[in-house]
Amino acid sequence: MPEKTLKLDATQEGLLQAAHILRSGGLVAIPTETVYGLAGDARNDTAVARIFEAKGRPHFNPLIVHVSDLAMARKLAVFDAMAEAVAAAFWPGALTLVLPLRPDAGLSPLVTAGLQSVAIRMPDHAVAHHLLQTFGGPLAAPSANPSGRVSPTKAIHVERGLGGRIDAILEGGDCQVGLESTILGLDGPPVLLRPGGIPLEALEAMLGPIGHGGNAAKPNAPGQLASHYAPEAGVRLGVTQPDPGEIWVGFGPGCTGAQISLSANGDLVEAAANLFQSLLDADKLAGPDGRIGYAPIPEIGLGRAINDRLRRAAAPRPQTI
Template sequence: MVSTETQRHGPRVLTPQQVPEAAEVLRAGGLLAFPTETVYGLGADATDGRAVARIFAAKGRPAFNPLIVHVRDAAAAEAFAHFGATARDLAALFWPGPLTLVLPLRAGHGLSPLVTAGLDTVAVRVPAAPLARDLLRATGRPVAAPSANPSGRVSATRAAHVLEGLGDRVDAVLDGGACAVGLESTILRSGPPALLREGGLAAEEIEAALGHPLPRDVTPGKVQAPGQLSSHYAPARPVRLDVTEPSPDAAWLGFGPVKGDLSLSPDGDVVEAAANLFDHLHRIDALAASQGRDRIDVAPIPEAGLGRAINDRLRRAAAPRM
């Protein structure tokens, strides 16, 4: 177990050259925040129940909300999850990358029951970020890792966001700079495929690979996968969407021709907007606080491609607080 001495002095911030030290934090039962191409994850050894329990405590996360398990390659995932033919084809096409597959658990899988929140399935992915893959190889174990932020708050896309949100509740942060995608992974249920969460891989790309449209099941009555709570990704202030006119009592997050106080993408590029989303939500929330404004207004985002995933996160940010 990582000592309380580490916690009293705050988390260690590790460089990319310190991957062996980062892996040792995980093997010792500690919490490590690390960058993927999507967002920073709050990682723990997925086979260590005490370590996984620390994730829930650190985030203030409801115990019924499952976690994504990160592995170095598909072969590592096959040790604890069943792959049908379609899932295997999708993994071959989109792993490593921002796609999470929800798969049936194998008997004797060895994962902590906390990882799956009592379900008979597990959410798993192979991240594309080279630093994350180096870490997983060095750790040699599956790593459970939700986004490295307090539950329901804005996800972290920089090490500074992790430190601001979680502070000494994490033992160490592996600083790999800004996340390239900046939006959580797309989650797909296997057998038959259904979209559970929009994310960093556009649904159209999956549909093109499958050769048919994907049924959507993005907010079911029962939580089946991470990120399905209706109120999530929320700044401290209420959020109002699809705003095209400024209001004096709100900080305004723009997009394209709607400039705002800060813009997700002045050029109207949804890829740039996705990469900026969580960082800009942090920044606009801070701006609203500094200027005494009591709301965040957000410009319209096109409901297509990654725009759908951005709007999904924004609708959850704007939902009534749980």
């Protein structure tokens, strides 16, 4: 475990230092347009094992591999005509594709949890892109937070959750999307494995109706565990009238009594960007024995991804002994 976590600016010097740490098997939290990711060399067994250790993440839960360009992605996974078309339409961006793993990909088996598929994304963030180019290889990068807790959209969130457990944090400002990537399985018929920053409607406009999949007991992509994104306080959903003492997080103009608002005018893009910060702020107000109530969010567009995260935040927590 590192003695302290370095803070690196997104300068050429900072990028070179981050790349050096990664080549040495270290861990660097990096900004993306979705959330901050905890990056390690996806080809280095020790580095990937350190990601799981730092996060306290179950080893059966696969990781997303981040790439700088399509050429790098093609060395890791098999792209058929459909995958090529989807990548051309949505990359770089908040979309992860689960594709057949190439036998000679050279990835640590810990990245794929031993599966014959791999989750790949090309982030749409200048700092992440420049780091990937400087590093010159694929980076495994789940969200940079303790496993099961609220995902980080600011560098300070990473520091609070993982400070002293990772080597460095590369500062890149606030994440603009604020929700993790949509995960689309293309290792068979198209299937939505996790809603996220790319709305399902945008994918179906290109591909037609898309099925839904995912298995919390045996995930084939990240974000499928039943309990995830959890604050310390309990979470209740669909709240139009909060209970006494409950911290109410509103959405839309009808929630004038809410202590926190995802979006006062009902903008789903704004709500998505504010979601994880709202969980942190409400948790602080509620305290570990308190309760947070979220106003209803429409199940359309980005609302589908927001509701997915909130349902997981509200799910019963795994019991520890």
